[in-house]
Amino acid sequence: MSSTSDGPRGSGAGPVGIGVAGLGRAFMLTLPSLLKDARFRLAGGFDPREEAMRAFTDAFGGGGHDSLDAMLADPAVEVVYVASPHELHADQACAALEAGKQVLLEKPIAESLEASRRIVATACRTGGRVIVGPAHSFDAPVLACLDLIRSGRFGKVRLVQMTTYTDFMHRPRRPEELDSARGGGVVFSQGAHQVDIVRLLAGGLTQAVSANAGNWDPERPGETAYSALLRFRGGASASLTYSGHGHYNSNELHDWIDELGWPRAPEQAFGARHRLRQGLASTDELALKNARTFGFAPIPDAAPENEHFGQVIVSLDGADIAVTPRGLTIYDDERLTTMPLPLPEGAGPRWPVLDAVWNMARGGPPAIQDAAWGHATLAVCVGIPEAAATDRWLPLADQVAVPDHPNLDQPETET
Amino acid sequence: MSSTSDGPRGSGAGPVGIGVAGLGRAFMLTLPSLLKDARFRLAGGFDPREEAMRAFTDAFGGGGHDSLDAMLADPAVEVVYVASPHELHADQACAALEAGKQVLLEKPIAESLEASRRIVATACRTGGRVIVGPAHSFDAPVLACLDLIRSGRFGKVRLVQMTTYTDFMHRPRRPEELDSARGGGVVFSQGAHQVDIVRLLAGGLTQAVSANAGNWDPERPGETAYSALLRFRGGASASLTYSGHGHYNSNELHDWIDELGWPRAPEQAFGARHRLRQGLASTDELALKNARTFGFAPIPDAAPENEHFGQVIVSLDGADIAVTPRGLTIYDDERLTTMPLPLPEGAGPRWPVLDAVWNMARGGPPAIQDAAWGHATLAVCVGIPEAAATDRWLPLADQVAVPDHPNLDQPETET
Incomplete structure (x- = not known):
């Protein structure tokens, strides 16, 4: 700065x-x-x-x-x-x-x-x-994928598959971070990323959700994992799985680049649960949490790679696109093509959201991810445990369209 | 022989x-x-x-x-x-x-x-x-995973995630191979593998399925992709996605070892659709299909690696286990451990099913995958498009339990 x-x-x-x-x-x-x-x-x-x-x-x-x-x-x-x-x-x-x-x-x-x-x-x-x-819907590869979708080159989006395994539940936490009723747990904190990305790529107008939600961890309350199927106006569907249990880690699918854009040795991607237990032997969890926040830990450098949120595979009529921290991989009828997306010279990985803030402050074009968009994403997140608990396809309201998305000939906002 | x-x-x-x-x-x-x-x-x-x-x-x-x-x-x-x-x-x-x-x-x-x-x-x-x-439920790593589950070392199975992307729909086909009403298409031919593996690992007693099924390929009739959520007696759930569209290929997740256990260059994993179109320019599809069958193509060597069916991640109370053609990867509270499972000296990758046939013929212990088991798997496969078409969690009957599975304190067979 x-x-x-x-x-x-x-x-x-x-x-x-x-x-x-x-x-x-x-x-x-x-x-x-x-x-x-x-x-x-x-x-x-x-x-x-x-x-x-x-x-x-x-x-x-x-x-x-x-x-x-x-x-x-x-x-x-x-x-x-x-x-x-x-x-x-x-x-x-x-x-x-x-x-x-x-x-x-x-x-x-x-x-x-x-x-x-x-x-x-x-x-x-x-x-x-x-x-x-x-x-993570602002991650540069996600936005580049949306650009490619919007180009119309490969037709409509048909299926989005996201699989994200992290150690979210076993990083040091304040109590409300683990409590769904207070906006914590994987459905709110992590579902918000998955649903945001999927809505952006599939056109935004989620029609209904069906889900399983689970918690098999006696040390952590609330939902700690879920799988959800979504249906979108315009013909796309999606399947999302998130687990925050700290065992398998989807960084493995991205050359061990972590969610924040840092190359991280495999052994650092595991053992969060073990490290937390070790830490709790000498202090309380709030102290461990604070040690990771501003004022207690040194300000880190900007990461060298794009951020990511696990495995993202987008299937369109004419190609599948994989979103990775290194860029996009496009699998069409004939071949695999890579589209590398290195960070711009001198930028940190969160440059796209800063671009959007700059545009907001200086009268540029609006970001898709505004308040109505965030509310629509939250409506899907809230719907995941409700759909799981009620054993049905839960209809979703308050959804917002992605402008110029090929699935939506006449973009519109549901109310 | x-x-x-x-x-x-x-x-x-x-x-x-x-x-x-x-x-x-x-x-x-x-x-x-x-x-x-x-x-x-x-x-x-x-x-x-x-x-x-x-x-x-x-x-x-x-x-x-x-x-x-x-x-x-x-x-x-x-x-x-x-x-x-x-x-x-x-x-x-x-x-x-x-x-x-x-x-x-x-x-x-x-x-x-x-x-x-x-x-x-x-x-x-x-x-x-x-x-x-x-x-593929006979693939040696799948059976080794079941052994590890049955050991009880990691508690109960909670979630199984399977993601399989292939070129199934664009290999040369006879007409009935693409017709669900005649036992073709991805739900019958490929769902049978996914569901078999998932049932084996999750205990077998599928209670209900919710699904999306799709076909966005004008060149191929019937379902060409699906996503399904399953619930099992004993507490496990599963999420399955299969796409046979010939774009992304989940061999990529396994060092480009193909479904049959052959190392295959990435470019061979793609372009099935292109190659089929090229082939159809000079002959009909039946001739292309026959060219791949016994009597027309040379008898291949046995593959050097285990077969696989895409990405399989099994979450238990105490660990996640990834099933790969090279063996198992176990992610517990502290670390990642690999369990290599090379083919036994002199054996082809289908040795486990041959073991089972030998036992059947010579009075050894019965395989889990008997007729009642195969019928139970088919009931789930048939349920996928039905659940998708009727927008509900479809209850499933005729399910068969995996003996000695930790999720089932008292193994039983539903009728």
């Missing part, structure tokens, strides 16, 4: 001032890409934890705010990045919108459909703009 | 005499493993096609029969290997049982549940034994 007056796509208005609400782990994961992007400057930050505020001041030479209200009153803050626990998303996002700010809102949009509806309504009433992200 | 009097596990009764009904592609694929196994001898063969009979005589110095009845009347034939088109399975298997023979019956067991019920009833009445195979 620099304080020069213009970013690479500058409009003349200078770098966009970002104010961060919640200096936790999510902020830590976005910071490396943000620090590499001259189009932005950190104009403020707020966190109720004193240590985090102190670290912010140390790292950035001041700029922290004493309260969320103080940050929202600061004209230097143009975009509020809401990176707080899920239960605070709606209150903080709505307050920012009411204060005339634009909002970058971490996924999932909120911990309940009621809360996300409030965000959508507030954005609508205030005219403020919202991007729900960073999320 | 030899004519020595005893196989390696011989009972003193000499090699088992096999009579083959249907000298087509299925026979071609089993022959290499059979020819390497001294426990068996080819005691007969019948096919209505003159060329196939001539090739049989040329290859094996006689031994062909003029009719199925003649083969069934031949006391040298102890086991009848039914490798004919699916619609002939029931008539031929029942005739063999009535003649007092034991039967090795290619998957799927039959083209309809009515036909498979007839086989089960005939086996029961005559006391004859049936093995439904070869099928």
Whole structure:
């Protein structure tokens, strides 16, 4: 990040001032890409934890705010990045919108459909703009896949297969991160990524979901794995499986590049459960969690590869496309073709969401992943355990279309 | 194959005499493993096609029969290997049982549940034994995975994920091979493998299925892809996706070892559709199909690796297990461990089903994959398009348990 007056796509208005609400782990994961992007400057930050505020001041030479209200009153803050626990998303996002700010809102949009509806309504009433992200639907290979789909070269999307195995449930957690009723667990925190990607590639208008949801881990409450089938308006279907149990890891399918774009030795991809048990022998889980957040751990470098979210295979009429952290692999009637997508020179892997934030702040084209989109994704996530519990194809409402998607001759929004 | 009097596990009764009904592609694929196994001898063969009979005589110095009845009347034939088109399975298997023979019956067991019920009833009445195979549930790594599951070391099976992408629909085909009503298409021919493997690993007692089934290929009728969720008595669930469209190929996940155990260059895994179109420019599809069957193509060597059926990840309480053609990979709480399973010295990849046939013929322990098992698998396959068409969790009947499976404290058979 620099304080020069213009970013690479500058409009003349200078770098966009970002104010961060919640200096936790999510902020830590976005910071490396943000620090590499001259189009932005950190104009403020707020966190109720004193240590985090102190670290912010140390790292950035001041700029922290004493309260969320103080940050929202600061004209230097143009975009509020809401990176707080899920239960605070709606209150903080709505307050920012009411204060005339634009909002970058971490996924999932909120911990309940009621809360996300409030965000959508507030954005609508205030005219403020919202991007729900960073999320893996902003990974550059996912967006490149959407571009290829939209080109129409291979016809319609017919099937999307996603298989994601991680150690999500055995990283150190705060209690609410494991509680579905509070927006935690795999369906909210991780389903939000899978569903976002699948909706983007399949056209967005999810019609119904059928699912199995499970938890066979006595150490962790709530759903820890699920499999779901989706049907989309326009003819696509999808199959998603997510397991956060910390055994098999789908990084293995991507040359051991991890979800954040780091090459990681296989042994580091396993043993999360063992390491957590070891850690808990000497301290409590909250301390282990805090040790991974801003102010306690050093700010990491930006990762050298694109982020990813496991195995993604998109089947169209004329080709299958595999989305990987290295780019796209296209399997058509005749051959396999690779489309490498290295990170742009000097960029971190989260550059596409920062592109979208820049466009939001400087009047560029809107991102697909706005508040209504995030609400639609949440509706599918909430539907997964409900469909599993009620043994049926659950119809889904509030879905939002992907513009110019070949499956949708007349894009429309369901209400 | 030899004519020595005893196989390696011989009972003193000499090699088992096999009579083959249907000298087509299925026979071609089993022959290499059979020819390497001294426990068996080819005691007969019948096919209505003159060329196939001539090739049989040329290859094996006689031994062909003029009719199925003649083969069934031949006391040298102890086991009848039914490798004919699916619609002939029931008539031929029942005739063999009535003649007092034991039967090795290619998957799927039959083209309809009515036909498979007839086989089960005939086996029961005559006391004859049936093995439904070869099928990928006999692949050595699948059976080793079941052994590990049965050991109880990792608790119960909770989730099985299978993803299989092949060029099945674009290999040269006879018309009935593409017609679900006649036992063709991916649900019968390929679902039989997936469901067999999943049932074996998850305990066998499938309770219900929910599914999407699709065909987006104007050149090929019937279902060409499906995704299905299954639920099992005893707590396991499964997610299966199969696509036979000839684009992405799940051999990629296994170092490009193909389904039959051959290392195959990536470019050979693709382009089936292109090659078929090229072939059809100069001849008809039946001629292309025949060119791949016994009598037209040379008898291949036995493959050097285990066969496989795509991606298989089994999640248990204490570990995930990946099944690959090279063996098992076990991901427990602490680490990744590989269990290599090279082919036994001198054996072809289908040695486990031949072990089962030997045991059947010589009074050894019964295979799990008997007629009732094959019927149960077919019931799930038939259920996939029905569940998809009726938008519901379809309850499944006629399921058969895996003995000594940790999910089933009291193994039982549903009727």
